[in-house]
Structures are given as structure tokens and as C-alpha cells.
Amino acid sequence: MKNHIEEDEIKFIVKEQIGGKLPNFLNEEEVKCVRNFHLSMDEYKATPLVALEELAKKLGVHKIYVKDESYRFGLNAFKGLGGTYSIARLLCKKLNIDIKDASFEYFNQPEIKEKIKDMVFVTATDGNHGRGVAWATTKLGCKSVVYMPKGSSLTRLQAIRDAGAEASITDFNYDDAVRIAKQKAEENGWYVVQDTAWEGYEDIPNWITQGYTTMADEALDQMKLDGIKRPTHVFLQAGVGSLAGGVLGYYANVFKDKCPITTIVEPEKADCIYKSALANDGNPHFVTGDLDTIMAGLACGEPNPITWKILQDFAKAYVSCPDYVSARGMRVLANPIGNDKKVIAGESGAVGLGFLSLLIERETLKPLKEKLGLDENSVVICFNTEGDTDPEHYEKIVYDGKNPSV
Ligand SMILES: Cc1ncc(COP(=O)(O)O)c(C=O)c1O
Incomplete structure (x- = not known):
């Protein structure tokens, strides 16, 4: 690992080379199967891929796309993709059927509903994942229990309760809330x-990771309609890294040795992927x-060990940044230039775009920009993974221009 630079509060690592064993569970056939299941849902509709033409001109790249997941299933975030697919796979296992033969309609038949109605699903979440799980289980007539880390937003708690779960905020951080969910399940x-x-718990998170690929696959179709065969650069934010691993693992399978140059972006207070890359010993830290x-x-401190491997092999750069980078992304997306479309991006959704805008404009980040080869031919995609899931906070940052560090 080379070029570790700490400057101007934004820390980054950039690698000379990428590559490794392709993650088979994210190959094109698996992704097709996921997308077909999502297609069977009444609420399914591809989310918009927003082309920010004016911003691209201003920043000196060919294209900037933002995949706007705030439109997903009416849940204001992408997470329902993983929740629905993983629960569908769990139900298939219980009912002993192949996912290829399953659909949302199949699970909603009265005799099937009767067989699954007593199943209880439990999870820990900062908000979006729990809401997705609650929504999916309620639709299927099952129950869900959700534990949230301390300091979680009351608005997000209420949204999970409204989706039908028994939900509460614990006194612990995210990783400890996960341990509580596990213990309650036992x-x-x-x-x-x-x-x-x-260790020993891999199928379900892998199904969740697979679930996320629908948005990555939709984005490729949407780009093709715009005459673009592949993105050259991808910016992916990471908590535990399942989302980033899912998208990057799929693109690595599709594009092989032309895998897009991918940067993983994290908050500096929860930069477990960056720290793992920095340690450079192959292990998650x-x-x-x-x-x-x-x-x-x-805000997750422990990487998903399975997707960490994908990020280790196929990501080109890892970035640890302060909160203002995300606030900047929220504002840039909320205040489009010229005819560009406005995108409502929440704190965890906007950081990729916020970082991209700084990367291009800031002198101190020039070495990274050059290493990434960002120029007038670049086709960039960022994923806005949530809308204003905490509307009060969104307003403070976007309308009042509050510095998030105060
Ligand atoms: C809006 C949003 N974006 C990104 C992520 C990161 O996903 P992961 O934890 O899989 O890295 C999350 C996780 O909860 C999220 O809610």
C-alpha cells in the first residue's frame, strides 16, 4: 500500500493496483435473480439516475450521475432492497423452494401466509435497514423487532414503528446493538x-449484499440509455461495507479488468474500512x-468481513473525512446549477458527492485526483442512498447552513 497522506483533515490511501478473486455470489446470474425478485414486487420501480450536466461541466468531468435511492419503495433509502431479498431467501429456505420460483405474490397466498405468520425477524439498525426490514415483514404478515444504537433519531425510530416493528433505542453503539439482536434471537x-x-453468520448478510445490487444493475441500464457503456469512477460510502462491497463486487464481475476506479468514503469517527486498508495486513480492523x-x-466500527475482502481487492482508494464533507454534498445536491435536477440527499447519502466536489476543487487533494485519473473523459457515479430521513437535521444543514461540528 502506498501514498498514505494525511492532510487538511481528509485522510486518504490510494493503491497502485487492484484485483483479486471475483466474488462469485455477486456474478451476473445471481444479480439477475435478485432483480427478478424485486421486479415481482408491486412497489418496484427503478429509482432515478440523475445526470448532473452542469455540475459535471463545472467540475471538469464528462458526466456525473447520482443514483437517487431516496425514491426506493417509498422508504426514502436504499436499504429495503437488502431487507426484502434476504427475507425472501429466508422464507424460501423455510418453505423449501427455490428463489427462482418465488415472488412477492407467492408469499402472499393465504396457505403460505399461514405457514410463515409466526416467524419473527430481529435486527439492529441506525434507521434505514430496520425500516426496510419492518416494511418487508409487515407486508408478508410476519413480525419484526428492531434495536437502535444510543443517540438514534426519534424521527427514524417512529418511521420504523410506523412500518410495523416493535422498535426501541438502546444505550449501546451500533456494533453492541447488533450483539443484543443476536442474543435476543437466541x-x-x-x-x-x-x-x-x-463467523458462522454469512448467508443472510450475503443475501442482503446481493439485494443491494439491484440499484447497481439499474444504474448500468440507465447509463446505456444515455449512451454510456460503463462508469469510469465510482464513489461509494461505507458503514460496515456491505453496500459498497455489493456494488463494487458486481461491477468487478461485469467489467473484469476494466473495473471502474472506485473510492470508498467514510466518516472519520467510524472509518473502519480506511483503518483496515491502512493496517494493510489483510484483516478487517x-x-x-x-x-x-x-x-x-x-456509524459502524466493524467491517463486514466478507465485503471487506472485496473492498480490499477492488477499491482503488479509501477516504476518511469529517462531517462537513457530507454537509457540503447535501448542499451541492440541494442547490443545483442551471437545469440540473435537485436531489434531496441525507447525511449518509451525500458524502460521496461531497467528497468528489472537494477532490476536484481542492489543491491539497490534487495528488489523489491525479492518481485516480479524474479528467474531462471521466464518467462518475455516486449513490444517494438516503433522502431526508431526519428532516429536522436536514433543514438545519441545508437551509440554515449549520456547521455540523457545532
Ligand atoms: C443511507 C445509508 N447509506 C449507506 C449505508 C452504508 O451501508 P453499509 O453499512 O452496508 O456500508 C447505510 C447503512 O445503514 C445507510 O443507511
């Missing part, structure tokens, strides 16, 4: 639907403590 015979893996950041969805 005591009560519930099913853990967690968006991260640990943890960040502990309060994980205090406005990017609640990214």
Missing part, C-alpha cells in the same frame, strides 16, 4: 436479519467508542 427463536456478517458522526448510517 433466547426467543427469532431470525436475525443483520446487514453485516460474522475495528473502530470503537461512540462513533459520533452526522452520517448515522455510516
Whole structure:
């Protein structure tokens, strides 16, 4: 690992080379199967891929796309993709059927509903994942229990309760809330639907990671309609890294040795992927403590060990940044130039774009920009993974221009 630079509060690592064993569970056939399941849902509709033409001109790149997941299933975030697919796979296992033969309609038949109605699904979440799980289980007539880390937003708690779950805020950080969910499941015979893996618990998080690929696949189709065959640069934010691993693992499978140049972006107080890359010993490394950041969805200290491997092999750069980078992304997306479309991006959704805008404009980040080869031919994609899931906080940052560090 080379070129570790700490400057101007934004820390980054950039590698000379990428490559490794392609993650088979994210190959094109698997992704097709995921997308077909999502297609069977009434609420399914591809989310918009917003082309920010004026911003691209201003920043000197060919294209900037933002995949706007705030439109996903009416849940204001992408997470329902993983929740629905993983629960569908769990139900298939219980009912002993192949996912290729399953659909949302199939699970909603009265005789099937009767067989699954007593299943209880439990999870820990900062908000978005829990809301997705609650929404999916309620639709299927099952129950869900959700534990949130201390300091979680009351608005997000209410949204999970409104989606039908029994939800509460604990006194622990995200990683400890996960341990509580696990313990409660063991005591009560519930099913853990967690968006991260640990030893002996891999199938469900892998199904969740696969679930996220629908948005990556839609984005490729949408770019093709715009005459673009592949993105050259991808910016992905990470909490435990399942989202980033899912998208990057799929693109690595599709594009092979032309894998887009991918940068992983994290909040500095919860930069476990960056710290793992920095350690450079092949292992995931943890960040502990309060994980205090406005990017609640990214406030995770323990990488998913399965997707960490994908990020280790196929990401080109790892970035650890202060909260203002995300606040800047929220404002840039909320205040489009010229005819560009406005995108409502929440704290965890905006950091990729916020970082991109600084990367291009800031002198101190020039070495990274050059290493990434960002220029007038670049086609960039960022994923806005949430809308204003905490509307009061969104307003403070976007309308009042509050500095998130105060
Ligand atoms: C809005 C949002 N974006 C990104 C992420 C990061 O996903 P992961 O934890 O898989 O890295 C999350 C996780 O909760 C999230 O809620």
C-alpha cells in the first residue's frame, strides 16, 4: 500500500493496483435473480439516475450521475432492497423452494401466509435497514423487532414503528446493538436479519449484499440509455461495507479488468474500512467508542468481513473525512446549477458527492485526483442512498447552513 497522506483533515490511501478473486455470489446470474425478485414486487420501480450536466461541466468531468435511492419503495433509502431479498431467501429456505420460483405474490397466498405468520425477524439498525426490514415483514404478515444504537433519531425510530416493528433505542453503539439482536434471537427463536456478517453468520448478510445490487444493475441500464457503456469512477460510502462491497463486487464481475476506479468514503469517527486498508495486513480492523458522526448510517466500527475482502481487492482508494464533507454534498445536491435536477440527499447519502466536489476543487487533494485519473473523459457515479430521513437535521444543514461540528 502506498501514498498514505494525511492532510487538511481528509485522510486518504490510494493503491497502485487492484484485483483479486471475483466474488462469485455477486456474478451476473445471481444479480439477475435478485432483480427478478424485486421486479415481482408491486412497489418496484427503478429509482432515478440523475445526470448532473452542469455540475459535471463545472467540475471538469464528462458526466456525473447520482443514483437517487431516496425514491426506493417509498422508504426514502436504499436499504429495503437488502431487507426484502434476504427475507425472501429466508422464507424460501423455510418453505423449501427455490428463489427462482418465488415472488412477492407467492408469499402472499393465504396457505403460505399461514405457514410463515409466526416467524419473527430481529435486527439492529441506525434507521434505514430496520425500516426496510419492518416494511418487508409487515407486508408478508410476519413480525419484526428492531434495536437502535444510543443517540438514534426519534424521527427514524417512529418511521420504523410506523412500518410495523416493535422498535426501541438502546444505550449501546451500533456494533453492541447488533450483539443484543443476536442474543435476543437466541433466547426467543427469532431470525436475525443483520446487514453485516460474522463467523458462522454469512448467508443472510450475503443475501442482503446481493439485494443491494439491484440499484447497481439499474444504474448500468440507465447509463446505456444515455449512451454510456460503463462508469469510469465510482464513489461509494461505507458503514460496515456491505453496500459498497455489493456494488463494487458486481461491477468487478461485469467489467473484469476494466473495473471502474472506485473510492470508498467514510466518516472519520467510524472509518473502519480506511483503518483496515491502512493496517494493510489483510484483516478487517475495528473502530470503537461512540462513533459520533452526522452520517448515522455510516456509524459502524466493524467491517463486514466478507465485503471487506472485496473492498480490499477492488477499491482503488479509501477516504476518511469529517462531517462537513457530507454537509457540503447535501448542499451541492440541494442547490443545483442551471437545469440540473435537485436531489434531496441525507447525511449518509451525500458524502460521496461531497467528497468528489472537494477532490476536484481542492489543491491539497490534487495528488489523489491525479492518481485516480479524474479528467474531462471521466464518467462518475455516486449513490444517494438516503433522502431526508431526519428532516429536522436536514433543514438545519441545508437551509440554515449549520456547521455540523457545532
Ligand atoms: C443511507 C445509508 N447509506 C449507506 C449505508 C452504508 O451501508 P453499509 O453499512 O452496508 O456500508 C447505510 C447503512 O445503514 C445507510 O443507511
